[in-house]
Amino acid sequence: MIRIENLSYAIEGKEILRDITLDVPRSGFTALIGPNGAGKSTFLSLIARLEPLQTGSIHIDDLQIGQCSDRDLAQRLSILPQVPDQPPRLAVRELVGFGRYPYNRGRPTSDDGAKVDHALSVLGITDLAQRSLDTLSGGQRQRAQIAMIFAQDADYVLLDEPLNNLDLAGTRTLLVILRNLAEQHGKTVVMVVHDINIASRYADRIIAMKEGRIVRQGAPDEVIDKALLHDVFATDAMVLSSDFGQVVLV
Amino acid sequence: MTTRHTFWAGLIGLTLLSFLSLFIGVIDVSPRDLISDQETFELLVISRFPRTAATLICGSTLAIAGAIMQMLVRNRFVEPMTAGTGQGAALGVLIVTLTMPSASIFTKMTVASLVALASSLGFLAIIRKMPPTQPLLVPLVGLIYGGLIGAAVTFVAYQADLLQYIGVWMNGEFSGVLQGRYELLWIAAGVGALTYLAADQFAIVGLGRATSINLGLNYSQVVLIGLIAFSVVSALTVTTVGMIPFVGLVVPNIVSRLAGDNLRRTLPLVALMGAGLTLICDILGRILRYPFEIPVGTVFGVVGAALFLWLLYRRPQHG
Ligand SMILES: Nc1ncnc2c1ncn2[C@@H]1O[C@H](COP(=O)(O)OP(=O)(O)OP(=O)(O)O)[C@@H](O)[C@H]1O
Numbered sequence: 001m002i003r004i005e006n007l008s009y010a011i012e013g014k015e016i017l018r019d020i021t022l023d024v025p026r027s028g029f030t031a032l033i034g035p036n037g038a039g040k041s042t043f044l045s046l047i048a049r050l051e052p053l054q055t056g057s058i059h060i061d062d063l064q065i066g067q068c069s070d071r072d073l074a075q076r077l078s079i080l081p082q083v084p085d086q087p088p089r090l091a092v093r094e095l096v097g098f099g100r101y102p103y104n105r106g107r108p109t110s111d112d113g114a115k116v117d118h119a120l121s122v123l124g125i126t127d128l129a130q131r132s133l134d135t136l137s138g139g140q141r142q143r144a145q146i147a148m149i150f151a152q153d154a155d156y157v158l159l160d161e162p163l164n165n166l167d168l169a170g171t172r173t174l175l176v177i178l179r180n181l182a183e184q185h186g187k188t189v190v191m192v193v194h195d196i197n198i199a200s201r202y203a204d205r206i207i208a209m210k211e212g213r214i215v216r217q218g219a220p221d222e223v224i225d226k227a228l229l230h231d232v233f234a235t236d237a238m239v240l241s242s243d244f245g246q247v248v249l250v
Numbered sequence: 251m252t253t254r255h256t257f258w259a260g261l262i263g264l265t266l267l268s269f270l271s272l273f274i275g276v277i278d279v280s281p282r283d284l285i286s287d288q289e290t291f292e293l294l295v296i297s298r299f300p301r302t303a304a305t306l307i308c309g310s311t312l313a314i315a316g317a318i319m320q321m322l323v324r325n326r327f328v329e330p331m332t333a334g335t336g337q338g339a340a341l342g343v344l345i346v347t348l349t350m351p352s353a354s355i356f357t358k359m360t361v362a363s364l365v366a367l368a369s370s371l372g373f374l375a376i377i378r379k380m381p382p383t384q385p386l387l388v389p390l391v392g393l394i395y396g397g398l399i400g401a402a403v404t405f406v407a408y409q410a411d412l413l414q415y416i417g418v419w420m421n422g423e424f425s426g427v428l429q430g431r432y433e434l435l436w437i438a439a440g441v442g443a444l445t446y447l448a449a450d451q452f453a454i455v456g457l458g459r460a461t462s463i464n465l466g467l468n469y470s471q472v473v474l475i476g477l478i479a480f481s482v483v484s485a486l487t488v489t490t491v492g493m494i495p496f497v498g499l500v501v502p503n504i505v506s507r508l509a510g511d512n513l514r515r516t517l518p519l520v521a522l523m524g525a526g527l528t529l530i531c532d533i534l535g536r537i538l539r540y541p542f543e544i545p546v547g548t549v550f551g552v553v554g555a556a557l558f559l560w561l562l563y564r565r566p567q568h569g
């Protein structure tokens with residue numbers, strides 16, 4: 001379980017996150033939604049200790065952020081940041097191989113090799129394994145980044161807008177992979193996503209943020225309605241109930 | 251050809267070159283004299299071997315230093331000798347020379363390393379806030395920063411009537427290398443070799459702060475280790491042979507274009523190519539205007555730039 005207590009965060013005096021208290025239960029697929037600038041990325045980067053905490057506390061099971069060892073945490077939790085770093089001149093396989101670094105500290109075993117191959121094949125980029133990242137398309141690169149997170153094989157996986165740059169097939173494949181991680185492997189997946197219909201169809205829990213606060217949370221059917229769109233996103237879109245859940249007409 | 255094959259082929263070439271280097275200079279030496287003539291043997295021990303060793307060490311470690319710095323600041327256009335580290339080292343030597351004229355060479359080296367480290371930290375602090383969308387700002391700021399420290403060194407030296415010393419530190423060359431005056435460079439060689447232990451860490455740091463932390467790396471610690479490594483290498487080079495620009499810039503860029511950025515795989519290539527290119531340039535500098543010498547930095551500027559341009563305009567390929 002991710003347990004967040006009284007988390008606040010300010011940048012240069014401006015409050016970005018305001019007194020968030022939240023439990024994300026173990027295993028499951030959670031979608032984090034909210035308008036631009038709501039604080040979603042900041043929230044995830046605090047959970048993943050990319051920035052130091054100011055007030056409040058975060059626990060990942062028994063590990064407390066800011067207290068536990070980085071290496072222990074890297075085996076427990078992984079994050080795909082929103083802003084992609086400029087592509088390095090690494091072969092795809094080398095990048096994905098770094099996903100095993102928290103375990104092998106640079107001395108890969110054959111087991112690591114197998115995990116890397118598996119990650120490449122799950123993300124459908126086995127044929128790109130030897131290509132240098134700076135020669136790939138945006139979507140191929142995104143898949144390589146996700147393959148690295150996959151190879152890292154952490155119990156908690158945080159993804160900040162992972163669907164960026166992916167085509168329709170890539171989007172569906174990734175969502176199925178994430179669902180599968182949650183359902184079959186008991187992983188806890190938290191994904192920031194802007195497409196509410198995707199959140200509604202694939203996630204089993206939705207958390208809505210606005211102006212640094214968590215304003216709604218629960219199962220998609222409970223959370224997605226006209227009021228949410230009006231209050232959180234300040235837009236009046238129609239919501240239809242269908243056999244596949246709530247559908248927002250954008 | 252794999253990286254490994256390239257490395258071994260290069261190593262054989264470098265050995266041959268080093269052998270050649272022993273027999274080129276104002277005084278003619280041939281391998282046969284060596285056996286028959288005691289004086290020739292001494293020349294070799296006192297001058298030619300130290301010079302060749304110094305060239306190899308400086309070339310390889312400066313290239314490594316450049317590669318590490320480029321990973322740490324995530325910019326391919328910087329190197330310690332132009333972005334303030336080398337100038338900081340010169341400032342350090344100057345401070346020791348002014349305040350403790352009788353200090354041992356070891357003290358000199360220590361102070362030079364510390365001041366070099368401080369000025370590298372200063373550079374990192376300055377570029378930290380710069381937008382990643384404008385990668386050319388970083389080397390530009392580096393040039394200005396390095397230039398400022400360099401100007402301060404020249405000014406103080408001028409005031410203290412030490413300008414002729416400055417020339418030695420600021421323009422590196424290997425003609426003055428003699429037995430007993432270059433041995434500190436072996437420490438640089440050791441530091442260069444040690445960096446290989448952290449090759450993976452440096453490569454991960456090159457992926458960015460977020461990715462590094464995600465993979466459980468102690469980001470600040472790795473950055474600090476890298477800073478110390480390239481500051482010490484720069485300081486030792488400056489105190490023994492003087493500043494040698496371009497090696498740290500050109501060599502890592504060439505290797506990166508040819509073989510990528512996985513330092514675990516490429517750092518040996520960087521070291522080899524740095525040593526090889528520097529040695530070739532030093533040999534060229536010795537024979538082009540024989541019996542006079544052209545400083546290695548000048549030759550390297552020309553050769554390195556030509557090589558780099560050739561590389562830019564041919565089709566890129568990576569391992
Ligand atoms: N380094 C920074 N300096 C100043 N303000 C910042 C900084 N980083 C984030 N902010 C502000 O914090 C707020 C939250 O940003 P955050 O990136 O967390 O939003 P988000 O919900 O992820 O938005 P998006 O959907 O656009 O990705 C925004 O108002 C943003 O302008």
Ligand SMILES: [Mg+2]
Nearest residue numbers: 040041082160
């Ligand atoms: Mg965001």
